[in-house]
Amino acid sequence: MPHPLERRVLFRHVDEPGYTPDLDCYLRNGGYETLKKAVTRAPADLIEEVKKSGLRGRGGAGFPTGVKWSLVDRKSGKPIYLIVNCDESEPGTFKDRYLVHQDPHQLIEGIMITCFANNVKQAYIYIRGEFPHGARILEKAIAEARAKNFVGPNILGTGYSCEIYVHRGAGAYICGEETGLIESIEGKRPYPRIKPPFFPAVLGLYQCPTIVNNVETLCHVRHIVEMGGEAYAKVGTPNNSGTRLIGVSGLVQRPGYYEIESGKITLGQLLHDICGGPLPGRTFKAIIPGGSSAKILRWGETFKIKQKDGSTVEWSVADIPMDFDSFAACGTMGGSGGVIVMDDSVSMVEALANVIAFYAHESCGQCTPCREGSQWIKKITARMVHGEARTEDAPLLKSIADQICGRTVCPMGESSAWPTQSYVAKFQDEFTQYEQIKKTRPAGAPKLI
């Protein structure tokens, strides 16, 4: 049963007893009715609905979806592609897989509405290689939808045709970066492209205008068109409309996936009320609010936030509303909604070593700062954990991260720089005194490396 503080829209059937991912079950629950209505409307109307809804992309950057669609070059005469980013690879993020596994037709309906609205004739679902089961579910669902004429030629007798292809990745985090993903679909090494000039909206897949949207974003589109953009905009808070899928992991009583109204509950409510608070005898120490590349929040730090009316409020970490703008105001990001919780048993040096090991492993190697910087940070943190930590390591780590940040081809440079900068800045004493901390680790402390 969902927690009373939750509001389930996308997840309304997830974990519902008796709900199956097949088409019949979806149709019994009102499935594809929205698509049937949508194809009778003018495509521009549908884009307008999404603009009115204020929907912001759920992949991590929070870019307004309607604006993204309107940036697409429609005068080039080239085909427009839709790419569904299902390369959910950010550590701590596990929302899209449940949408795919438990309600694939909701996604397909969202895709088809989006395709119709943007005159897209071919859509690709790029699903990460680690989701083989999800890929099979999607392929089966697409086949079912095609059999019922929701996908394929002459959809619902409108004369509009659109195909969906499932493209499976080979297991690389960088394929979640939209231009790396495009290169991967094109059969190349997924080196992210340089922007400008290679913005997907103009020079995307096969150098054609391309829309890249996250799985969750497209599921929202289905509900926006069903509810109407204005009604949807009333869910959540202004500029952070709709619901958000949150994946909570780490040292908390009830980790799991939840759906909340954006900005309507705070991080404290999420962790204490919905997730049941810290493990017995423990206290929270640090929270990563939006996937492991987001800057960390130290439990106990406070933020002076300027309100729109000019007044200033002071927030503790628990007071931060769960939305894009509030997290941004606190110097981090809502990102992909992957909340990672650490309690007082966790060593922040080990946590950083763990996070950076991932980003060093996943750096594609195209550009120098990310390639060499992430690996260097990994080697330093690994040495600190397994060998000897030096007092000069903390300033060195910060300096390396500063040399990466903002100087790379794609945002993955920040993925290794931001954790490093924030861990070292907010837990400096742990980094300078790690040798002592290592000797006095509490019993039962998690092994992160």
Next chain:
Amino acid sequence: MTQPAKTDLITVNIDGREIAVPKGTNMIEAARMLGIDIPHYCYHPKLSVSGNCRMCLIEMGTPAFDRATREPIMDPATGKQKIGWIPKPQIACFTNASPGLHVRTDTPLIRECREGVTEFLLVNHPLDCPICDQAGECKLQEQATQHGRGYSRFIEEKNVKPKRTAIGPRVTLDAERCVLCSRCIRFCKEVAKDDVLGFTDRGSFTTISCYPGRQLDNNYSLNTVDVCPVGALTSTDFRFQMRVWFLKQTNSIDTESSVGANTVVWSREGVIYRITPRRNDEVNDTWMADSGRLLYKQVRAENRLTVARIAGQVAAEAEAIKAAADLLKAGDAVLVASGRSTVEEQFLAKRLAELVKAPVSLVARIAQGDKLLVSADRNPNVRGALVTKLIAQLPKPQLTELGAQIDADHVRTILSLGEDLAEAGLTPAQLAKVKIVYLGTHANATSDAAHVVIPALTVFEKDGTFINQQFRVQKFAAAVPGPAGVSGDLSALAQLIAAAGGITPPSTVDAVWALLAAEVPALAGLSYRTLPETGRVIDHAEWAALPFPEGETLHYTPHRSA
């Protein structure tokens, strides 16, 4: 090259200085025009932009406009439009000129960026400059000195990658030195059209590698060594042979075909160590074929002719010339000239032929062109023979007509200017029927059969000019001295003319050029000294209708008359 029209110029501001550059010019090139060096590794003027090294970061700003009114925002202090600076540094190689673009290349942020990238490139670099062939011409070495922090903060273990790997017959890879700039990959794909290199592995462990079952064996593989900014790709031939700072550079021309790729010959104390391409945007860009790079080996080849001989006996050069002149004067002589001779030599050869009334043949060398920098005409200077009027028609590969003349006893003497008559189709019997004077560099069937042998100089040992397929006069200079006592082709021809009773012509390139400029209309106004290093295209309407064998190459499109 045609100058772009004035309207195509865009004014940009670099470090406070304005410069008008053609549309599409990137900021590395624009800064270069102002004498400002923006360090870079992956950018190469003749390859696509990849933007991966991040060394060329600059600060960039554009004229500011009010968001609402679209009106320019003026700076009251200067009275000029305000510049909106982008907080993030941008790569200069992918920042093309746009109206009003402002760039800063020397700010604390940019200096810090360069220092950071340099440090990153060095952390996993083996720092083996003392044993690295690239030392002295290594971008990493130079830019680390200029932009590095001067000490290392890296105490971890370095990554281990493959060392001294033969990735092809002529190229050796040391993957640890590689900065992963992808220039070699782009060269193979874009220029050589042989997509054979790629990256394997990921992140810091990324390594250059050949595709499975392939190797880097195309005839342009050594250009990857040239474009490699570090010591990752080295020439297997040149490896460990000589420190580059000891080498003297001499501008030369590739003789393997009528393309006439511009080259640099690297030598020390009279010994050549390597040949590399020299940039000429209208001939060979920055490339040359591998096959042209090993031509220097002919200088010290075992079959090199170093002494004059008369009837097999060693003789003084003067005696050999007298003996040769006597044969030529006796009549029924034929001159087999060469498309490998220089313009000056061909000019004197023409005089000699006229003097002794010898008909002239030239040996054509035609083979498949590679559409890039080796053309179908494998003689470097057939155009020179046409321009100097040594020949009037295009040569044929075989001397069939000359053979018939010999068979008919119309020929008593053949003067061959380095051409192997046997290879050109004359039979041993025919060679035995005539007296041969051979003025050439290497022993062959013709020199073996010759009555008089006069040693000559290779292209690396003399000054001269060639006229390439574009009718571009290109000059080259002697890189190394010739064998002791060999005075050279030009001198030998001059002496032959004198000994045959003619007026002694000049025997230096400069002096011959004074005659060429005066007597050959197409060359009027030119001189060896003032000829640009990139050559000069001459008026060639007179020869436009000839059926030249060349097909399309990098900067040459054949003119076919309809």
